[in-house]
Structure formats: structure tokens, C-alpha cells
Amino acid sequence: MWLRTFKAREYGMGKLDGRVVVVTGAARGQGEQEARLFAAEGAKVVLTDVLDEQGEALAKEIGEDRARYVHLDVTSEADWTEAVAAAKDAFGPVTGLVNNAGILRFNELVSTPLAEFQAIVQVNQVGCFLGIRTLAPEIEAAGGGTIVNTASYTALTGMAGVGAYAATKHAVLGLTRVAAVELAAKGIRVNAVCPGAVDTPMSRPEGVERSAVDELYRKLVPLGRVGEPEEVAALALFLSCDDSSYITGQPFVIDGGWLAGVSLF
Ligand code: NAD
Numbered sequence: 001m002w003l004r005t006f007k008a009r010e011y012g013m014g015k016l017d018g019r020v021v022v023v024t025g026a027a028r029g030q031g032e033q034e035a036r037l038f039a040a041e042g043a044k045v046v047l048t049d050v051l052d053e054q055g056e057a058l059a060k061e062i063g064e065d066r067a068r069y070v071h072l073d074v075t076s077e078a079d080w081t082e083a084v085a086a087a088k089d090a091f092g093p094v095t096g097l098v099n100n101a102g103i104l105r106f107n108e109l110v111s112t113p114l115a116e117f118q119a120i121v122q123v124n125q126v127g128c129f130l131g132i133r134t135l136a137p138e139i140e141a142a143g144g145g146t147i148v149n150t151a152s153y154t155a156l157t158g159m160a161g162v163g164a165y166a167a168t169k170h171a172v173l174g175l176t177r178v179a180a181v182e183l184a185a186k187g188i189r190v191n192a193v194c195p196g197a198v199d200t201p202m203s204r205p206e207g208v209e210r211s212a213v214d215e216l217y218r219k220l221v222p223l224g225r226v227g228e229p230e231e232v233a234a235l236a237l238f239l240s241c242d243d244s245s246y247i248t249g250q251p252f253v254i255d256g257g258w259l260a261g262v263s264l265f
Pocket of ligand 1: 199
């Protein structure tokens with residue numbers, strides 16, 4: 001099984017040596033593990049979120065030499081501009097972005113208030129767009145790099161009760177493909193991770209036991225368990241380093257086989 005915490009490499013070359021990567025929604029969940037793993041692989045990581053206390057504490061734990069926390073509400077153009085300035089000030093030119101911040105709300109489409117639909121679009125879709133628009137010129141100026149967008153299993157199929165969320169995640173794939181085509185000549189690769197169910201505060205709110213989650217996914221998912229945020233971080237690392245040097249514009253499903261089909265047994 002995966003270690004819950006990635007330790008910094010003590011020797012050898014990291015897969016992200018020399019890179020400066022901005023991760024959104026990095027205070028907890030998948031973003032936290034991406035920040036930990038990227039730092040362990042040699043990157044300087046700029047952790048951003050709206051959960052300032054958690055983000056600050058995590059950056060401190062990773063270490064000042066490898067990580068900084070900057071407040072960034074992904075829906076705010078001004079925050080993006082300030083965060084990039086702070087990132088460059090701390091570590092120099094930015095060469096990578098992980099658009100990870102996201103929110104989920106449960107509602108049937110016919111019961112979804114417009115304000116709720118729009119709030120989800122703002123964070124998941126507009127936030128991803130602003131990240132690409134703000135960082136792509138910086139990454140190009142730095143000589144090229146990578147963008148990883150966080151879509152979802154629900155970017156590729158429907159799921160009752162999460163219509164607004166699924167719509168935004170489909171849109172994230174559209175943004176990923178267009179950005180990949182537009183930015184390839186500028187030395188920037190753009191891909192998307194599409195996680196199924198991953199054990200984070202989003203999928204298991206406080207008070208819900210892990211055993212209840214395990215029970216549900218034992219039936220739904222061929223591999224018989226919920227995913228771990230460290231597993232998504234490992235995929236984001238692959239898409240951010242040279243191991244994926246000939247890959248751009250693609251969705252990468254990481255779902256324990258959920259999307260492969262249903263079982264009658
Ligand atoms: P999470 O709720 O633990 O983390 C999401 C982070 O985004 C939080 O730290 C939150 O504060 C931050 N955030 C929310 N709104 C923000 C804003 N306006 N600006 C900046 N940061 C903001 O959930 P997670 O599971 O780690 O989610 C990470 C990404 O993975 C999301 O895009 C989510 O949609 C996606 N995803 C999660 C799952 C899952 O099962 N957990 C499955 C598929 C996709």
C-alpha cells in the first residue's frame with residue numbers, strides 16, 4: 001500500500017528537479033499529496049488554497065526550502081496575478097501548474113438552484129480556465145513545462161445527483177484538449193487526471209466512517225476499494241515529469257476499473 005506521507009528524497013535525482021510548480025487546492029486531499037510528492041521529487045512547490053491555516057501549516061511541514069503557501073481563490077483574477085508574483089518571488093520562474101481545486105455539491109438537476117450551479121462552474125471550470133490563462137505565458141517564458149487539470153470519472157460518464165459537477169468536469173476536459181493543441185508549440189503539455197472515488201474530505205465528509213466508504217466501493221469498483229489521494233498524486237507526477245514527454249491533451253482515468261463496466265455478480 002501507499003505510504004500516507006511522501007518523504008523527501010535523501011539521495012539521487014528527483015523527477016522534478018529544477019521545476020517550480022503551483023498546485024491549487026493544496027491544503028488537503030489530493031492537492032496536499034501532490035504538493036508532498038512533487039516536493040519529494042525535487043520541485044519547489046507553491047501551495048495555494050483558501051484554507052489558509054491548513055495550507056500554511058503544510059508548507060511549513062514540507063519545508064521553507066521546498067514549499068511556500070500563498071492564498072489563492074481560483075475564481076479571482078487578482079488572486080491569480082498575486083499568487084504568480086509571489087511564486088516567482090519565492091522560487092523564480094514557474095514551469096508547472098496542477099489545477100486541482102474543486103467543489104462538489106449533491107443535487108438532482110431539476111432541484112439545483114442557479115446559484116449552486118454557478119458556484120460550481122466558478123470554482124471547477126472558471127478556476128481551471130484562469131489557471132491556464134495566467135500560467136501558460138509564464139511557463140512559456142520559462143522555457144516550457146506542464147499543466148495538469150483535475151477532471152473526474154464524471155468528465156467521461158454521467159452520474160445521478162452530481163449534474164452541475166459533472167458538467168464542469170466535462171468542460172475541464174474540453175479546456176485540456178484545446179489548451180494542449182494551442183500550447184504544444186510553446187513547449188507546454190496539458191493533460192487531465194480523471195479520478196473515480198478517492199478518499200478525501202470531498203468524498204468522505206467528517207463523521208462518515210471509512211468502513212462505510214469501503215463497503216460501497218467494494219460493490220461498485222472492480223478493484224474493490226476507494227482510491228487513495230497518493231495514487232492520484234503519482235499520476236499527476238507522471239504527467240508533470242519527462243516520463244510523459246510525448247503525451248498531451250489526454251484524459252487519464254484512475255478509478256479502480258469503475259468505468260470499465262458493470263458486473264452482474
Ligand atoms: P478536497 O475537498 O479535499 O480538496 C479540494 C481543495 O480545493 C480544498 O483544499 C479546498 O479548500 C480547495 N478549494 C475549494 N474551493 C476553492 C477555491 N475557490 N479556490 C481555491 N481552492 C479551493 O477534495 P479532493 O478530493 O482532494 O479534490 C481535489 C480535486 O479532485 C477536485 O477538483 C475534485 O473535484 C477532484 N476529484 C475528486 C474526487 C474524489 O473522489 N475525491 C474524484 C474525482 C475528482
